[in-house]
Amino acid sequence: MNLEIISGSPRQESITHRVALHLHQLFSDTTSHQVGLMDVRDYSFGLLQKVIVSVDKAPAEYKAAAERMFAADAFILVTPEYNGSYSPALKNLFDHFPKQMHKPFGIVTASTGAMGGMRASQQLQLLINALFGIGSPYMLVTPFVDEKFDTAGNLIDGKFQSNIDTFVHEYLWLAERITKKEEA
Numbered sequence: 001m002n003l004e005i006i007s008g009s010p011r012q013e014s015i016t017h018r019v020a021l022h023l024h025q026l027f028s029d030t031t032s033h034q035v036g037l038m039d040v041r042d043y044s045f046g047l048l049q050k051v052i053v054s055v056d057k058a059p060a061e062y063k064a065a066a067e068r069m070f071a072a073d074a075f076i077l078v079t080p081e082y083n084g085s086y087s088p089a090l091k092n093l094f095d096h097f098p099k100q101m102h103k104p105f106g107i108v109t110a111s112t113g114a115m116g117g118m119r120a121s122q123q124l125q126l127l128i129n130a131l132f133g134i135g136s137p138y139m140l141v142t143p144f145v146d147e148k149f150d151t152a153g154n155l156i157d158g159k160f161q162s163n164i165d166t167f168v169h170e171y172l173w174l175a176e177r178i179t180k181k182e183e184a
Contacts, residue, residue: 004076009041016078019110024153040087055067072100099132105128108140113144134178
């Protein structure tokens with residue numbers, strides 16, 4: 001399975017990106033899947049001018065992103081909460097690559113506050129449905145993210161490990177079964 005973890009915060013000093021780094025390392029170390037980490041900060045998607053439907057039809061400046069998006073069998077979306085929703089940069093990425101038919105999605109939210117991005121997680125479920133994806137019902141909602149992960153993505157709050165383990169286990173259960181059926 002080719003899994004893309006999307007780090008959806010456009011801020012230079014993103015605290016949310018710490019969770020994406022941690023998950024990338026964890027999936028890379030503990031599974032045999034190909035695991036990529038796409039950072040929205042690495043792509044200059046402007047306002048939507050054209051929906052990209054294939055790598056061949058992608059404008060030159062979006063070819064690298066198109067190759068990764070179309071090659072992905074599964075996604076994990078990592079986002080902060082912006083005004084009760086997910087980041088506009090994450091939405092803009094998927095507006096450019098809208099139909100992700102039957103692909104499994106994991107939802108990860110993070111906030112320095114007590115709710116951990118819970119409202120963003122609810123909004124992401126609607127986006128995944130609109131993309132024709134399949135969302136894992138187990139989400140990783142991360143309150144006080146700045147106290148749980150250091151800047152390199154290392155977990156510094158051991159009590160949060162069980163939340164991560166449950167998310168990873170349940171996400172892999174779903175994603176591996178869906179991608180196996182799609183391959184058959």
